[in-house]
Amino acid sequence: MSAKPLLLVVACALVDTDRRVLIAQRPEGKSMAGLWEFPGGKVEPGETPEAALIRELHEELGIETKEACLAPLSFVSHAYENIHLLMPLYVCRRWQGTPEAREHIALKWVRPQALRDYPMPPADEPLIAALCDLL
Numbered sequence: 001m002s003a004k005p006l007l008l009v010v011a012c013a014l015v016d017t018d019r020r021v022l023i024a025q026r027p028e029g030k031s032m033a034g035l036w037e038f039p040g041g042k043v044e045p046g047e048t049p050e051a052a053l054i055r056e057l058h059e060e061l062g063i064e065t066k067e068a069c070l071a072p073l074s075f076v077s078h079a080y081e082n083i084h085l086l087m088p089l090y091v092c093r094r095w096q097g098t099p100e101a102r103e104h105i106a107l108k109w110v111r112p113q114a115l116r117d118y119p120m121p122p123a124d125e126p127l128i129a130a131l132c133d134l135l
């Protein structure tokens with residue numbers, strides 16, 4: 001049995017004062033296009049997960065946050081066809097700026113119980129339950 005490469009991706013649930021969570025729709029041309037995801041992305045070599053997430057939040061949404069504002073919530077370990085995804089999910093309640101879709105089709109603020117109304121990557125399912133418990 002040949003092992004699949006392990007892919008480390010960091011993701012973030014931005015939570016607003018109404019306890020809604022930001023999800024973002026993946027663009028055309030990427031895998032899983034059209035599905036809704038938590039903002040985030042791959043951890044580059046030499047990067048800490050937190051630094052990667054702060055970078056991705058800036059690149060994707062144009063917002064600024066800092067490590068002290070990132071609280072680990074849960075993680076998923078999910079076998080996709082070609083890779084094995086390891087994805088920690090952080091919760092962030094404090095940031096500067098207003099999120100805008102710089103790399104996604106659309107953004108949406110959603111109550112945790114309504115996340116299941118939006119098609120998300122298969123790996124994300126357990127994270128919805130974790131967010132419903134938290135919020």
Ligand SMILES: Nc1nc2c([nH]c(=O)n2[C@H]2C[C@H](O)[C@@H](COP(=O)(O)OP(=O)(O)OP(=O)(O)O)O2)c(=O)[nH]1
Binds near residue numbers: 031037039040042122
């Ligand atoms: N950011 C993010 N990625 C997720 C989530 N769920 C999930 O399976 N993923 C996967 C999709 C991608 O394979 C990978 C994130 O990669 P990425 O966003 O940095 O890069 P990408 O879309 O260009 O990746 P790809 O086209 O090569 O698949 O993690 C999620 O909720 N948020």
